[in-house]
Amino acid sequence: MRRPRVHLVLLVVFFLLGFPAGAGAQVSTQAYSLPSGGGHPHDVAVGRDGIVWYTAQGDGKLGRLDPTTGKVDLLSLGIGASPHGVIVGPDGAPWVTEGGTNSIVRVDPQTRQVKSWPLPEARGYVNLNTLTFDKRGRVWFTGQNGVYGRLDPRTGEMQVWDAPRGRGPYGIATTPDGAVYYASLAGSHIARVDLDTGAATVIEPPTKGQGARRVWSDSQGRIWVSEWNSGNVSAFDPRSNSWKTWKLPGDKPRTYAVYVDERDMVWLSDWGANAMVRFDPATEKFEVFPSDRPGANVRQILGRPGEVWAPESGTSRLVVYRVK
Amino acid sequence: MNRLGRPLFLAAALLIGSPPEVQADTARGERVFQRCYACHSVKPEESNLPGPNLGGVFGRRAGSLPGFDFSPAMIEAGLRRHIVWTRKTLDAFLADPAGLVPGTTMAMPGLSKAEERRDLIDYLEKATKAARVAPGKSRERVTR
Numbered sequence: 001m002r003r004p005r006v007h008l009v010l011l012v013v014f015f016l017l018g019f020p021a022g023a024g025a026q027v028s029t030q031a032y033s034l035p036s037g038g039g040h041p042h043d044v045a046v047g048r049d050g051i052v053w054y055t056a057q058g059d060g061k062l063g064r065l066d067p068t069t070g071k072v073d074l075l076s077l078g079i080g081a082s083p084h085g086v087i088v089g090p091d092g093a094p095w096v097t098e099g100g101t102n103s104i105v106r107v108d109p110q111t112r113q114v115k116s117w118p119l120p121e122a123r124g125y126v127n128l129n130t131l132t133f134d135k136r137g138r139v140w141f142t143g144q145n146g147v148y149g150r151l152d153p154r155t156g157e158m159q160v161w162d163a164p165r166g167r168g169p170y171g172i173a174t175t176p177d178g179a180v181y182y183a184s185l186a187g188s189h190i191a192r193v194d195l196d197t198g199a200a201t202v203i204e205p206p207t208k209g210q211g212a213r214r215v216w217s218d219s220q221g222r223i224w225v226s227e228w229n230s231g232n233v234s235a236f237d238p239r240s241n242s243w244k245t246w247k248l249p250g251d252k253p254r255t256y257a258v259y260v261d262e263r264d265m266v267w268l269s270d271w272g273a274n275a276m277v278r279f280d281p282a283t284e285k286f287e288v289f290p291s292d293r294p295g296a297n298v299r300q301i302l303g304r305p306g307e308v309w310a311p312e313s314g315t316s317r318l319v320v321y322r323v324k
Numbered sequence: 325m326n327r328l329g330r331p332l333f334l335a336a337a338l339l340i341g342s343p344p345e346v347q348a349d350t351a352r353g354e355r356v357f358q359r360c361y362a363c364h365s366v367k368p369e370e371s372n373l374p375g376p377n378l379g380g381v382f383g384r385r386a387g388s389l390p391g392f393d394f395s396p397a398m399i400e401a402g403l404r405r406h407i408v409w410t411r412k413t414l415d416a417f418l419a420d421p422a423g424l425v426p427g428t429t430m431a432m433p434g435l436s437k438a439e440e441r442r443d444l445i446d447y448l449e450k451a452t453k454a455a456r457v458a459p460g461k462s463r464e465r466v467t468r
Contacts (some may be wrong), residue, residue, distance in 0.1 A: 002428035040433055042433070057433055058433045058434060058436060099359075124358070125355065125358045125359075127359060127361070127362055134340065145358060145361050154394075167361065167362045167373075168362065184361075185362070185374055186362055186363065186373050186374055209372070211374060228374070229374070229393075252396075254429060258432075264360055271429060294426070294427075295422060295426060295427060297422070297431070299431060313431075313433065314422060
């Protein structure tokens, strides 16, 4: 295997935002510029150890950032690779939806060895998107061309199902009690997956044609949805089978990504405002954190307690929002 | 197609079809189009996708498909920069969407390989000539 390329981050920008954050908390940001050959991050994931992994889709690489030193390692995922999603699994390893080779990929965080589980050839190219672990150690994933699937890494067994309304499956997430939901961008709905049978049940948000792109759960199991077409954020409560919807601020919001932090604050990226947005469900108020550069294009958000990471695909930077 | 019809159809296609190299390019281009398929269609009836229908895209001014909610950047690209979709402009856009149209909401990061862009454009040129979307039927914007 080729040795991973090692880079030092060329520029680290640190600045304190004067925004009065919720509950009196202060938010500071730090931006890490990424090296050429491993830039334009699509998705990002941070492990419990603080190491940050990101997909450099256009370069076919998986990036590893150590935020304490700023060092970036680039790991090749092979010829034709085009990784989209990355999460840190319960084993502490980065798991990737590797769209270029139509595979689910695990990278050993110590040895950097890459292990792939290709989708069945008969399925063809599915435009792999995002993945999540259930509470039984299985990986669930979406393919934007109209599929979702499940991999049991212990046995290698993989199943792929046709999505109920065809193309569109995008973000996917697991609730604290282990339920799995995905969003369909082209289908404008979310779906709950039966963990045993694999059947997906469509759940319609109240706004027609809203373009549900990503989903995330809060601590109560409510499903938060970033609605791309409508510029809304909405929440589905499975306990009452009810929805609530809010429009993001600004003239023409475009809500791309959603993540709920450990305080149940909802973080969103808005391409219309070129900003990260934080929503407090308790007060129903938004706080807007504009990027300091045009065209940030944050496509996904993930974090760990005290940190929210936003990959700025348009500026080739990883930006962390630290909340105290 | 029945058992007899399929070989006859294939034979006819070989006799009257394009040269083999062109066929190969469009077949490869159709595979490349699978990366666009989640948001775009070349079929007129599939107009309710996140991206604009591509029927009749060649010769069309950027951001001008009636009924589609384009980004301000794409509308400006057509109105002020007079970008019209041709093989050349499509190639530039597919290579670096945000480079040609800064502020575009087409999230696809670009196709870095020139041969893939060429094959895709070959396919689009062939597939979209016959498929012009009806005005007002397309909705929403392009993304990945």
